[in-house]
Amino acid sequence: MSAGPGNPANAPVLEIRGLCVDYGRGATATRAVIDADLTLHRGEVLGLAGESGSGKSTLAYGATRLLRQPGIITGGRVLFRPSAESPDFAIDILDASPQTLRGLRWRDVAIVFQSAMNSLNPVLSVQAQLTDTVAAHLPQSTKSERREHAAGLLKLVGISEDRLRSFPHELSGGMKQRVMIALALALDPQVVIMDEPTTALDVVTQRQIVEQVIRLREELGFSVLFITHDLSLLIEMADVIAIMYAGRIVESAPAQRLFRAPRHPYTAALLDSFPSLHGKPKMLAGIPGSPPDMRNLPPGCPFAPRCRYALPRCVEQYPAITSPAIASAARRLVACWLHEERELPAGLAVPEPDDETGTPVPVVPGSSGGAR
C-alpha cells in the first residue's frame, strides 16, 4: 500500500470542507449533504459508502458542481490542489468561474458516472467518442495523435486495439464500463470520481474492473473517490473509507481499521449485515427500520431511532465528528455521542488492529472484540 495515506509525501489533492448541498430553495429546500468533510490524498483511493439516498452521489457531484437543478450548494469549500510541488496553491471549486471549471473538468477531475453503461453514444464508434474528448480539450493535437492516444487508452483498460471501430452495442457490459474508465482517464486527470461504476456488473467482471482501477491507480498515480454501497468491495480496495448516513459523514477511517474496529454503531451494523466467507455461519442482523426522510430530519442523530445503543442525548443533539477517545492515536473520525460515555458497547470498543494492511484473517465482521 505504498500509494496510501501512510506515505507522508502524499499531500491532499482534493479537500472538501463543511460542504452543504440543498435541493430546492426556500421553504421546500431539502438539505441532502450536511457539513461534509473529506480529504482525498494524492494516489489514494477514498471509498464513500452509505445506503441509497444517503447523499454519496450528491456529495461528489456537488463538490464538482455537476449537480443539476434544483441542486444548490449552500455552504462549505472545495479546495483542489492542482500541483504536487506547491501544495499551498489551491483553487476553490465553489468560487471558480465557468471557464476555470471547464478547464478543470476532465483534465484534472474526471468522473465515471453511475449509469456508465448508458453513457456511451450508441451511434458513435468507441474511437470517435475517445478522440472527440481529446479534440475538445487539446485542440492542437493532430488526428493521428488522437487515434494513437485512443488506442493507448483502450490498451490501458485491457481492450484490444481492434475494438476502436466497434460501436457500444458490440461491447459487453464490462467492456463498456472499461471504455468509460478509459474515457475518464483520457486527459490524465489527477482525481477520478467513480460513482458506483460496477453496480450493473456481475461479481467476476466487477472484480476485474476494480483490480484494473487499482492497477491503473498505481501506474498513473491518480486519486480515486470511489462511491458505492458495497462496503465489502471498499474494504478490499480503498485506503480510507468514509461512511455516510442521512447526508452526513458519520465515520471515516483507514479501510482495515474501519473493518476490524468500527467505532460508529451504523458502521458496525453495516458490517453485521453482510456474510463473511470465513468462520462459522451466523445469523445476519440487518438494520431495523428505514433511513429518515431527508425533508424532515430529527434534531438529533438521524440514526438514533435505529440505533441499538441510543442514548437520551442522541435524539436531542447531533454529535460533532471528532477523533474518538478510545483510539486517539489512530487517524479516524467518528460522530457519535457514545464515545463521550465512560462505557463503550463492546462492539464499538474493539482495539485498533496493529497491522493496517491486514493479511486476510478469518474475521467474522462485526463480532465484538470482547468475544474473541
Added chain:
Amino acid sequence: MAVDLVSSADLEALPHRVARTRSWAWIGRSRWVTAGLVLFAVFVFLAIFGSVLAPYDPSAIGTRMLAPPSAAHLLGTTQTGQDVLSQLLVGAGPTLEIGFLAGVVATALSIIVGVSAGYFIGSGGEVLSLLANVFLVIPGLPLLIVLTSYVPRASNWEIALVLAVVGWAWGARVLRAQTLALRQQDFVQAAEAAGESSLRIIFFEILPNEIAIVATSFVYTVVGAISFYVALAFLGIGNINTWNWGTMLYYAESNQAITSGAWWWYGPPGVAVALILLALVMLNFGIDEFINPRLRAAGISRRELRAASRHQGITPVAANRRNAAPLAAGRDTANATRRTR
C-alpha cells in the same frame, strides 16, 4: 449474538414518518397560474349567475339608443337601446358552456381514436390513424360553416358536437404517438404477457401515463372551441337569436358600431373573449408546471428554470454560502494524520 437483537416490537416502535409529498403549494408560486385561476373562476361565476345578475332583459329594446356608459347602463346601450352589460352577462353562459361541451366531446373522441390507433397495431389502427389525418387536413372553419348550415336552428348541444367533430383530430394524433411509445415499454409488455385484457391495459397501464397530455389537449380544445364558436356567431352562422359574445359582435359589426365609434358595444365582448382564452392558456401553463417533475420538485417557476439552464452543467452556489468552520485539529483526516506522526 446478533440474532435476536431486534424483535418485531422494536420495528413497530420505529417512527414511520411518511410525509405527504404532493402539496398544492405550487399553485401559489407561479403568478401566471394564480392569475389564470382567478380569471377563470370569475368567468365561470359569470357563466353560471350571468342571467341572474343581468340588470335588464338583454333583448328588451330601450329608448336611449347608442348611449355611452352611464350609471343606468354601465356599459352603454346598442343601436336599439339594448343594455350591453346585460347582453355580456347573459352571453357568458352559452359561450363557456359550448366551449366546454365541445372540449369534453372532442377529448373523449381523441382518446378513443388516438389510443386505439396507437394500441391496436394492424389495419384497424391504420384506418383510425388515417381518419385522424383526414380530419387534420380538412380546413376547420369552412367545414364548420358547411356543417352548421345543415342545422340552422341548432341547439347548444348540436353546435358543441359540430365543434368537437372539427377539433378532435389533433389530440388523437398526439395520443396515438404517445401510446405507440408507451406500448413498447416493459410494463405494458409485462401486462400483456401476464394476460391482462386490452381494455385493462389501456385504462390502467397506458391512459394514466397520458393524463397530462389529455389535460393539456382538453384545455387547448376548449380554447379552440370557444374561438371557433365566437367566430361562427360573428359571421352570423348558426343561431343568431341566442345571446353570446359572438352574436354581440355580429350585431355590433352589422350595425356599424365601429364606424360610429360605439366602442362600448364591440369592446366588452371582444375583451371578454380575449380574457377567457388568456385564462385558459395560463391554466395550461399551470398544468405543465404540475406535471413536469423538474419544475415541481425544484420549487421553481419556468422562468427560473430557463435562467438556470443558461448555466447548465454548473451547480449554483448560494450567494450567502456559509463558510466552512476553521480547520480545527482533529476535524479533518489530513491534520489528524500529521498529529500522529
